[in-house]
Amino acid sequence: VLAAPPLAAQSAEVVALVGGAVIDGTGAAPLVDGVVVVDGDRIVCAGSRDACAVPDDAEVVDVSGRYVTPGLVDAHVHFSQTGWLDGRPDGLTAEEYPYDETAEALEAEPERWAQSYLCSGITAVFDVGGHPWTTRLPARFEDDPTAVHVRAAGPLITHARVPALQVDDEVYTFLPMGSADEARESARRVAEMGAGAVKVWYLGVGPERAPAMDAALAAVGEEARAAGLDLIVHATGLREAKAALRAGAFLLVHSVEDQFVDDEFLEMLVAGETIYAPTLTVGANWSRAISSVVLDRAAGIDDPNGCVDADTREKVAATTMLRDDMNSRLLDDAEYVYRRMRAAGRSEAIMAENLRRVHEAGGVIATATDAGNPMTLHGPSIYAELEAMQAAGLTPSEVITLSTLNGARAMRREADFGTLAGGKIADLLVLGQDPTQDVRAFRTVEHVMRAGELHSMAELAAAAGRR
Ligand SMILES: [Zn+2]
Structure with a gap:
């Protein structure tokens, strides 16, 4: 497991993610050593270093060895x-x-x-x-x-x-x-x-x-x-x-x-x-939920980054009290x-x-x-x-x-998001592994950018999982 790359604080208007493989969402081959330039909440340019000049005033974020995809x-x-x-x-x-x-x-x-x-x-x-x-x-x-x-x-x-x-x-x-x-x-x-x-x-x-x-x-x-x-x-x-x-x-x-x-x-x-x-x-997933009650064993929560809130985790674990309400055929009728x-x-x-x-x-x-x-x-x-x-x-x-x-x-929003291209809203992911080899790589998401704001997983999990 790779450690997340260090990222500077978000202060600059213009941010450039530099050195990652850019996977633009269209099905095109990944662009190795690419650049994504973001100004405010929009992508200005996503492409090769030649195609996307990094502005002098940009805050440069090194994502080499990472994979950048649309959200x-x-x-x-x-x-x-x-x-x-x-x-x-x-x-x-x-x-x-x-x-x-x-x-x-x-x-x-x-x-x-x-x-x-x-x-x-x-x-x-x-x-x-x-x-x-x-x-x-x-x-x-x-x-x-x-x-x-x-x-x-x-x-x-x-x-x-x-x-x-x-x-x-x-x-x-x-x-x-x-x-x-x-x-x-x-x-x-x-x-x-x-x-x-x-x-x-x-x-x-x-x-x-x-x-x-x-x-x-x-x-x-x-x-x-x-x-x-x-x-x-x-x-x-x-x-x-x-x-x-x-x-x-x-x-x-x-x-x-x-x-x-x-x-x-x-x-x-x-x-x-x-x-x-x-x-x-x-x-x-329904079957897992029902089985967990029948067997009175909490279902495992598949949540690699700790995004599920505490209330939900607690409810999933509380199987015993639901068992009495269960359809008795599930308890008694093996056939x-x-x-x-x-x-x-x-x-x-x-x-x-x-x-x-x-x-x-x-x-x-x-x-x-x-x-x-x-x-x-x-x-x-x-x-x-x-x-x-x-x-x-x-x-x-x-x-x-x-x-x-x-x-x-x-969502009829393809003009706004869904691909990495100039003019789109800057919603993107930085992954630790290559999703074009295996989509399990989305589990290795390290950073999420939404409308130009870059969030670390630690920050996101703290917000989502705290309740
Ligand atoms: Zn539905």
């Missing part, structure tokens, strides 16, 4: 979920963690997650569904060098009727789409809340209901476009995902996981330039548990194959974790997701582009 983008997070089993009102924890208290704590302190993202090398996130207050986060965090860029979709629109989720219209709003008219009205309400996209939670429906629900989904799409907003859709079944593509979806927020995607799906996805944002690890495990393994294999198919067809893919779900912890859960994409067969360099430039595309 990571997580295209699927939820500020209004905790990363543990208490994060949704339909969880098994209602007795131990009253949901109204959880919801209040989340609203009171969204900085907690912003700091843990930044500490993990993530400089921008797309919140694809949450409480109404999440729609105010983009403005709140945009110019804050200790936070992250946010795009937020606000409350979900769904045909699904899940009584346990309808706890309080003010807190956890699900808007209805029982008919096309109702769907349009819901889309207008989301737009009025100031959301940056309109999200539909499109679960599978029976063949009788499917035509009417597909029409309602299409109506949401039309209404969203009329309001200048993108339609984004949770659709993990191939049939529902195709309906989403026909409705003009801009982003599919999960993998298709019930069967292999076919040519019809791939053609529509590529022709419509819909972004595919697989979530390969969230399911396994049931075995079938669940087999099904999970099957859907993981399908998700990996579908990622390869979308990639080979030329689809646009963005890296996404679904952070906020149990054991998909805000921030460091991105490392396992990057590694799962690499394990599925994508090259490290491709995974880097999916996690930087393509994430920025999912």
